[in-house]
Amino acid sequence: MAIKKILTKNSIAFFEEYINNPSPTGYEAEGQKLWLNYLKPYIDDYFVDTYGTAVGIINPNSKYKVVIEAHADEISWYVNHITTDGFIYVIRNGGSDHQIAPSKRVNIHTDKGIVKAVFGWPAIHTRNFSKEESPTLKNIFLDCGCKTKKEVEALGVHVGCVITYEDEFMTLNKNLFVGRAMDNRAGGFMIAEVARLIKENKTKLPFGLYITNSVQEEVGLRGAEMVVDRIKPDVAIITDVTHDTNTPMINQKLQGSAACGDGPVVTYGPAVQNNLLKLIIKAAEKNKIPFQRAAASRATGTDTDAFAYSTGGVASALISLPLRYMHTTVECVHRKDVENVIRLIYESLKTIKANHNFNYLT
Numbered sequence: 494m495a496i497k498k499i500l501t502k503n504s505i506a507f508f509e510e511y512i513n514n515p516s517p518t519g520y521e522a523e524g525q526k527l528w529l530n531y532l533k534p535y536i537d538d539y540f541v542d543t544y545g546t547a548v549g550i551i552n553p554n555s556k557y558k559v560v561i562e563a564h565a566d567e568i569s570w571y572v573n574h575i576t577t578d579g580f581i582y583v584i585r586n587g588g589s590d591h592q593i594a595p596s597k598r599v600n601i602h603t604d605k606g607i608v609k610a611v612f613g614w615p616a617i618h619t620r621n622f623s624k625e626e627s628p629t630l631k632n633i634f635l636d637c638g639c640k641t642k643k644e645v646e647a648l649g650v651h652v653g654c655v656i657t658y659e660d661e662f663m664t665l666n667k668n669l670f671v672g673r674a675m676d677n678r679a680g681g682f683m684i685a686e687v688a689r690l691i692k693e694n695k696t697k698l699p700f701g702l703y704i705t706n707s708v709q710e711e712v713g714l715r716g717a718e719m720v721v722d723r724i725k726p727d728v729a730i731i732t733d734v735t736h737d738t739n740t741p742m743i744n745q746k747l748q749g750s751a752a753c754g755d756g757p758v759v760t761y762g763p764a765v766q767n768n769l770l771k772l773i774i775k776a777a778e779k780n781k782i783p784f785q786r787a788a789a790s791r792a793t794g795t796d797t798d799a800f801a802y803s804t805g806g807v808a809s810a811l812i813s814l815p816l817r818y819m820h821t822t823v824e825c826v827h828r829k830d831v832e833n834v835i836r837l838i839y840e841s842l843k844t845i846k847a848n849h850n851f852n853y854l855t
């Protein structure tokens with residue numbers, strides 16, 4: 494029987510809190526605590542590894558292991574240099590976009606607490622229009638209201654402090670959820686909701702389910718690389734975001750076609766195990782879940798690659814959430830897509846059998 498209502502007031506309230514909480518690469522602890530506290534009523538056990546990947550487990554004694562996975566970290570900046578007159582230059586922590594930085598408000602995370610700052614930029618009146626400079630890593634800078642390097646340091650700011658944007662969750666037209674770090678804390682939210690549905694619907698799974706919220710994806714899939722060796726799963730279903738290519742200035746001939754509101758995106762590519770992909774598509778068709786398709790010519794660029802090519806090969810597949818304006822502070826995802834990714838993962842899990850054989854030649 495199909496589940497009609499997925500998101501609840503309580504789950505959306507958690508989603509908002511989770512998105513608003515900073516969780517930069519390498520500093521995911523507070524976000525992981527929030528996530529685990531929400532997940533605990535729906536699982537039998539959990540663990541957190543050395544670098545912070547959090548894993549909730551249903552049926553921990555089962556030998557056959559299935560992972561559903563997302564990543565917890567968000568893009569951010571590091572303090573790289575403080576000038577004598579109190580301005581701060583930065584380097585990336587992950588794939589931060591230098592072009593959106595000017596005029597953004599930020600939080601500098603220090604041992605003394607949060608220090609507020611802004612990315613400054615010369616006023617339009619003062620710029621030479623014939624030689625307009627674009628924002629680059631060489632010229633974007635932070636202003637925290639200090640006149641000297643000593644003043645900056647007295648606030649607790651030093652080289653290596655991590656910096657996150659200050660932007661809050663909101664909803665557009667009751668449909669689009671907007672916030673920074675939808676990439677990919679939306680994924681962490683969705684896999685937690687799958688666990689909730691399993692518990693609330695008393696769904697019996699014939700395998701161990703490992704709900705995995707990995708760290709350090711934004712700097713090279715590092716958290717997934719570590720945790721796959723610990724879990725040694727038989728199957729992995731990864732969820733991440735993918736580009737909504739239906740907005741202006743995107744070439745669909747190069748980027749493919751996907752749109753917010755039209756359903757989850759399933760990916761074809763070398764890292765995707767074909768029989769697992771067929772199982773997911775069959776679950777979508779049987780349960781009338783709309784879905785879109787994408788192709789990856791080489792790597793998927795997601796934690797799918799880390800799971801697929803580890804421990805001798807893990808049957809892996811990718812279910813993506815269409816997202817607008819990736820790596821900005823106004824990332825947008827559609828409510829229906831969030832619900833349908835949750836439904837698709839849930840219904841796919843229900844069709845995986847104990848010791849399911851994803852033999853490549855069958």
